[in-house]
Amino acid sequence: MLGILRTDYMRAVPAAAQPGAETAEQWKNVEVNTISCSFAGLSPLVGDFHQYLQQHQRLVTQTRSADELSRTITGNIERSTSGVDVPAALAAAVAAWRAQLAAHYGRFCEDYSRAHPGVNPTQLQPVVLVVVQENERNTGDQYKLLFELLRAHDIRSIRRTHAQVHDALELVDVAAAPGADRVPPFAVLEGQYLCAVVYYRSAYVPEDYPTEATWRARLLLERSNAVKCPSVPYHLLTFKKIQQLLFSDPERVLRDLGLGGDAAAAALVQQHFMPQYSLNRHEYAAGAGDPEAYIQQAIAAPDDYVLKPQLEGGGNLIAGAEMVALLAQTTETDHPALYHKIRQEYILMRRINFPVVTGVVFRHGEIHVLQQNLCSELGVYGTILSDGRYDASHNAGQQQEQGGSHHHYHNAVAGYIVRSKPADVADGGVMAGVACLDCALLVD
């Protein structure tokens, strides 16, 4: 199973003070995206664009006075490697699929020929099936990755919606080899393609399943032997519940389940999570905390909290007056369903007090200077390819040392993106027209 993740961070600074010196642990987790991980393709191009600007700026200032120069920030623009690393992860998944299915491919060909007389099954092409949203607008980002997959790895990809998949997908069962387990069926699309990897760029919001047929398409793909990206387990990482558990149950969830018992690594990771709380009283041991008390704190100090539903992607946060109204006015007697939904599904998180700076954005063909009104979010891409087996007897350190117990074929950072937006706009992403793509300037 493959994960192409983007974990977003914002820097948290003391509320009243000047930002002061930056430390790594100030960067706090905002969310983990497992499908809505856009801009891995475009991010390097933003770096190139800023590289031109920086070089131009240096020429403009090279003859200026020392006083003017002191106001120029120098440093190195870090070009994101995501445009190369993400396609490499998809290629690694195709290679793993080939290796895993090689022993079954001959029988698949026999079975497929029997079911489709006259068709030569060796002409079915292994592809990366990209499941896209209806009317996807962010196609440039996707094609940048898929062209690199073609160029560098000689792997073809096809982009289809769930509805298109439903109309043309066939699962082909393969008889088990003597004494061996049966493998899941091969996924043949449109009588032409063999799906080696299913790369979801859709299916992270309920609107991506407008019909029963789209749900059935998803189920068929999940049942097939194609490598899913993300797999259902990796997709679970996106839920705010998991991030809350990483903070509130660090021993069991972060250290033992996530990091194979490595307490030092768990401590390093946990400091990047803001305090966040379940609102479900059944999850609290007696005397160990009261979600109703957290709710009252949020109503009393709404600037310090944000309410997060179990959704991925921007635009879903509830904060400020809206949060107060929702929490204060939803009583168990008047709105029992919503009341319980909030307590079972929503997470209450301490709000990140991010630093606000002056910056310039280029949007809709115009340059806007945002005076003390720009904030930035750092998204770090990561790719992970695993066989899905979990062996609790090995911790992370041992996994790396003992060849036989590796579960991960591949597990690495894969570049980054910065998105900057007006600080006085509560929420909203790049595709919503609020935020801009940005990049990091590394300074000493």
Added chain:
Amino acid sequence: MLGILRTDYMRAVPAAAQPGAETAEQWKNVEVNTISCSFAGLSPLVGDFHQYLQQHQRLVTQTRSADELSRTITGNIERSTSGVDVPAALAAAVAAWRAQLAAHYGRFCEDYSRAHPGVNPTQLQPVVLVVVQENERNTGDQYKLLFELLRAHDIRSIRRTHAQVHDALELVDVAAAPGADRVPPFAVLEGQYLCAVVYYRSAYVPEDYPTEATWRARLLLERSNAVKCPSVPYHLLTFKKIQQLLFSDPERVLRDLGLGGDAAAAALVQQHFMPQYSLNRHEYAAGAGDPEAYIQQAIAAPDDYVLKPQLEGGGNLIAGAEMVALLAQTTETDHPALYHKIRQEYILMRRINFPVVTGVVFRHGEIHVLQQNLCSELGVYGTILSDGRYDASHNAGQQQEQGGSHHHYHNAVAGYIVRSKPADVADGGVMAGVACLDCALLVD
């Protein structure tokens, strides 16, 4: 002086026969562009695009039958180097300008300070001034070159129209050094920029000079010490008269003036010119040819000829019925001015019988199959940087061998572009929406 040229060729084949094997000498000169040399920036990107298509095509066909494969053309797509070579030529011109003016720069600073008290002349930035057309549409091509000039050579460029230049250009004279010649004045634009190179992407059609002010701007730039691209001598190469002379007076013009007396090189070059004729009887020695006879031949066999005015860029050819009407109906008595203009300015050229093939073009977002209706034109970029001196006592071979007599700092091929268009459309370029950018597939 700098030339960034694009010489266009089409392949000429025997009219009645199959094209047969291709030979180098079949490629005939169509025109020499000295300003209207677009697509040096975009050409490499077309190569990349076709590289993707070829790689995709190879994946699609790798499992197909031998019969299908035999219909697939294989070969290597040649990525044009123009996106790198043209900026390198501009950078070489800036370096030559610096070297040539270094001895005068100190006095320039003194004189400029006197005329502009309080201004520090060392803050004037040397730039490449790109003179562009009003409402230029082909900006992507230009910026691709200028970004590379910045990235690879750290040289800044500014794009201005002639009208903008006129309003903000100052020529700054510099006193001659003792015992030395006076240098032409420095060109200071907008009180900020020192024009090292003037790169014309405008001023090749009369419409580029809508006012007297634009003519004056051109004159000021020509009088300055900036390296002009093209210089007036290089610009002359674009005139059809020169190409006609290269064909009809190969000894004097091609061998002696163009190639320093190298008869072998002249013979190689001349075979790439179609027969073409002056229509001016004063240019013919007694008994050596009669332009009125050529005109009668063109009227009798209009498919074999094309009439070319002294203009650069596509869309100016006169052929077919229009040519017949112009030549036959313009009599000396009825239209004396036009009659003499045709005979003094126009060139009559044997038409190139180019091969027509089946091809596919992608235009306005749609794919069009042109069944036996596609023809291609090869444009070869060349860059030449010279000090403008001409020493007739050295031929080309000696110039290369004797260090002291070099006139050319730089003289090299600089990539290529192919433009393909429907064969049944007489004339029209890419920006006119008729032709498409294309690239070459090198086959054995």
